[in-house]
Amino acid sequence: MRPALDSWSLRDLPGAFLAQELRYVGAVDTNTSPRVRFAPSPTGYFHVGSARTALFNWLFARRNHGTFILRIEDTDEERGREEWVSGILSALAWLGLEYDEGPYRQSERSALHADALTRLWDGGYLYACGCNREEVLERTKGNQTPGYDGHCRELGLAREGRALRFRTPRDGITVVKDVVRGLVEFPHRAMEDFVVSKANGSPLFVLANVVDDIDMGITHVIRGEDLLPSTPKGILLWKALEGSAVELPVFAHLPMLVNEKRQKLSKRRDPVSLEYFSEQGYLPEAFCNYLSLLGWSHPSGKELMTMEEIIQSFSLEDINHSPAFFDVVKLTHMNGEHIRLLDADVFAARSSAWLDTAPVPWARDHFDMDTYRRIAHIVQERVATLAEIIPMVDFFFLESPIYDQAAIESLATNDTTRKIVTMALDIYSRCTWAPDALHEATAAMGNEIALKLSRAQAPVRVAVTGKRVGPPLFESMAILGRERVLARLHAFAALVARTTPE
């Protein structure tokens, strides 16, 4: 299905290409150190598809001791917005994908693009076009091959004030050599004379993208598969600019990330920004780990990996062909695994830092780091996201717990509740204040009225934490302290009395 890379280097490369390769013999560094770029356009918030592309570029650069370049493709001043640019920057920062060069702004490189345009014009590769979209559509309505009909191709129109089109060869094909797809052939007759610059003179994507790639010495173009159809256009431009014998970059078109309807993830249609994941308490390393598994897999099949492990085994050749659905459920599970991988003190530090800016129900100055440190390891082994910590520890930092109404009501109609609370008030005021002793005391209490521990602890749990589920009760009580526990039991008794229906 996919020809080996070296099979085509011998077979279909022209002699000139081989000569080109020979020039680099001895020039060790330029030939062995790859240069890749992540080139987002600031036309929407940063979503997971962009993150995956950025990650794969970064992984490839790190694996091969190459250079990872960030280039903002902001040539469309109509759609670009400055806040989207900072969104890109902060997303990359959160992901931990630091770039070695950039951020370059394409809009600041217009002199370069203008120069390329002039060279192409002078070389006869371009022609001016005065048609507008409506006219073209009108003329080509019934055509077999869609797109521009070449109306102005031989008109010899003056360049000024007109859009410029590339004179696509009528015959022949352009072959895209792609590491993940193999050789992909595009017949020229199915390619239109595409526009390279607008009537106002500003360059379009294909042009600016290629000119900048050439200028920056990009060796590997790693991007989404949606860009595959525009690649032959880029190659045509590349050859027009650099000569047909030029050494093209290695292309790697990554399979699309799709939504539940198997459509390409879109900024408008699938509003899941990266910000959401950091706000929900996903760990960037877990996020990257999960993302790395979308279209790529470790040769051993290992899934839970550190960034270092991923870097060490990452390779473009191992990327698969099919689109992948971004599954938040699996991401969440993996996030939990990464949380559990953390050293206890690291978890305490990172999670408390996250809590610091998260929406929490307690007053900020009621948060107590010493208490948190004591409970953190218990929380660590049962949450999948940092956001799940909040309801699990809130009762430590609240004056009185947030009561689960359903729990209160069901306990209030239960006779044993009152008994247990009364007994608990008594026994907890006398017993040793330690998890084991509290465990025994509660079990003994249950024994007296023939209740299993699971039943006997329930009212106590609700009284102390406000909820039916939570961290281990006796450890929590030990940390909370005898006074506060007793106070909550009293308050709870009153609450139950008030709630009890006659």
Place this chain on the structure above:
RNA sequence: GGCCCCAUCGUCUAGUGGCCAAGGACACUACCCUCUCAAGGUAGAGACACGGGUUCGAAUCCCGUUGGGGCUGCCA
């Protein structure tokens, strides 16, 4: 419509002609563990889209069909 890409459990994938009565992970089910909830452990259910070839032998190679997707902008 045209061009291009893709096709293994619900999902992400392993698989590059025999080691596959198809392996792993998430989700699901049952059980174990257990003070609740998780975590953890064990077991289970679950897929090669279809049809033709090639071959002693095909999930793997070829052709076709079907299905899905991408592109088709003076967006990127």
